[in-house]
Amino acid sequence: MNSSFIFFWVEKFGSFRFFERCKNRNVPNEREKKKISKMLSVGLFFFCFCFPCQTAIKVSTFFRTRHYILLLTITTTAFGQIPLNPGVDTTDKELKAVYTLWTNYLISKPNKDNIKNSPYWAESEKIKYPKVDQLLNAINTETPTYSMGYPTILYMKSQNGFIEIKTLFGWSDSLKNIYALCITSVFAKKENGEYKLYNALTVNSYNWQIQKIGSLTFHFPLTHIFDKAKATILISSIDSLRKQWKLNSAPIDYYFADTYEEIQHLRGLDFAIGMGNKDKPSGISDQETNTVFAGGLGENYFHEVVHIYLNRLFPNSSLVEGLAVFYGGSIGHDLKWHLTRLNDYLNQHPEINLNDFEDFWYMDNFTNPNSTIQGLLCYLAYKNGGLDKLKQLMSYDDTIVAIEKEFGIKKDELNKFFREQINLNKN
Ligand SMILES: [Zn+2]
Numbered sequence: 001m002n003s004s005f006i007f008f009w010v011e012k013f014g015s016f017r018f019f020e021r022c023k024n025r026n027v028p029n030e031r032e033k034k035k036i037s038k039m040l041s042v043g044l045f046f047f048c049f050c051f052p053c054q055t056a057i058k059v060s061t062f063f064r065t066r067h068y069i070l071l072l073t074i075t076t077t078a079f080g081q082i083p084l085n086p087g088v089d090t091t092d093k094e095l096k097a098v099y100t101l102w103t104n105y106l107i108s109k110p111n112k113d114n115i116k117n118s119p120y121w122a123e124s125e126k127i128k129y130p131k132v133d134q135l136l137n138a139i140n141t142e143t144p145t146y147s148m149g150y151p152t153i154l155y156m157k158s159q160n161g162f163i164e165i166k167t168l169f170g171w172s173d174s175l176k177n178i179y180a181l182c183i184t185s186v187f188a189k190k191e192n193g194e195y196k197l198y199n200a201l202t203v204n205s206y207n208w209q210i211q212k213i214g215s216l217t218f219h220f221p222l223t224h225i226f227d228k229a230k231a232t233i234l235i236s237s238i239d240s241l242r243k244q245w246k247l248n249s250a251p252i253d254y255y256f257a258d259t260y261e262e263i264q265h266l267r268g269l270d271f272a273i274g275m276g277n278k279d280k281p282s283g284i285s286d287q288e289t290n291t292v293f294a295g296g297l298g299e300n301y302f303h304e305v306v307h308i309y310l311n312r313l314f315p316n317s318s319l320v321e322g323l324a325v326f327y328g329g330s331i332g333h334d335l336k337w338h339l340t341r342l343n344d345y346l347n348q349h350p351e352i353n354l355n356d357f358e359d360f361w362y363m364d365n366f367t368n369p370n371s372t373i374q375g376l377l378c379y380l381a382y383k384n385g386g387l388d389k390l391k392q393l394m395s396y397d398d399t400i401v402a403i404e405k406e407f408g409i410k411k412d413e414l415n416k417f418f419r420e421q422i423n424l425n426k427n
Pocket of ligand 1: 303304307324
């Protein structure tokens with residue numbers, strides 16, 4: 001098998017001969033485990049904690065605490081020919097051309113460095129989106145989606161002048177159980193006699209409604225009735241933030257729907273690992289294109305907009321998620337709501353040692369303990385020294401160092417410090 005085993009797998013699956021073979025070859029030491037685990041968390045985390053990170057947390061916690069996980073990063077050179085689900089008619093000349101286009105694209109090992117010059121994409125898509133392929137890093141900000149699983153093309157269908165291609169990325173074990181990472185949707189259209197790729201976002205948002213208010217362009221489904229009052233609240237929050245930080249207005253494309261799954265479908269993820277849980281407000285922001293994708297909070301998902309305005313000021317900070325939680329809350333609730341829940345949880349779990357708080361990623365589906373603690377740090381800095389102190393806190397790339405320098409608390413005092421401050425500042 002021509003693949004590289006970068007991540008690990010779970011003891012639960014250890015009996016699978018396939019994974020045993022991998023394990024024997026690639027058993028990580030403790031240091032490597034920690035590093036990879038952090039990579040998994042941070043990789044997803046950076047796109048934005050908001051929803052995808054919940055997946056990261058689950059994965060990394062699972063990895064750290066219970067089992068041994070082997071997640072495969074697969075080199076696309078293994079593909080050669082991409083399997084095509086039986087039933088897709090490749091005797092059709094047009095479908096065959098599109099199959100060849102998509103296969104060649106995957107074999108080209110698309111990544112952040114080579115995507116801008118990819119010959120497979122329509123020029124208009126390259127101009128519209130600096131990252132060109134909207135799904136390339138939709139699962140993990142560091143690892144290309146297409147190298148995280150083996151592809152099977154499920155579906156190719158002509159509609160409205162495009163041909164849609166749906167592809168399953170996943171892997172199987174020696175018992176022939178199949179695990180799905182995602183099902184992607186991408187489109188192809190003929191230009192000057194040659195097929196080129198188009199993002200699902202371009203095609204699927206074609207009949208979405210658009211409403212422009214000031215610097216915000218709202219995009220929303222045809223069936224939605226625009227709530228101007230909610231949009232006004234968002235605009236007023238942005239104005240306050242800009243005034244406080246003395247920032248110019250930024251044009252933002254704000255895509256929203258009732259659920260985050262609708263947003264994922266819009267972007268071309270028919271399924272992605274992490275779907276299937278109870279709906280909750282979730283979002284993601286792309287600082288390069290000033291685009292917000294948000295589900296569940298309608299016209300007022302301030303958290304993601306905070307990322308657009310403030311992330312770029314602190315490109316090396318380890319606390320950008322905390323800053324967004326401090327200003328914009330998380331999943332539609334403010335910081336204090338999460339502190340109250342975290343406080344209850346910690347009271348029920350005296351064994352949790354917050355000296356290692358960066359390892360405490362997961363508590364339940366609604367409160368992220370790590371981002372709540374990050375938000376608390378921003379809150380404390382602002383409470384103690386206003387905006388200057390908050391900016392100072394954001395200037396570090398290492399949270400432990402930031403806490404020691406700005407609050408005078410050493411690593412072995414963090415458990416006591418955090419438990420006290422969480423209790424003191426909850427609702
Ligand atoms: Zn966020």
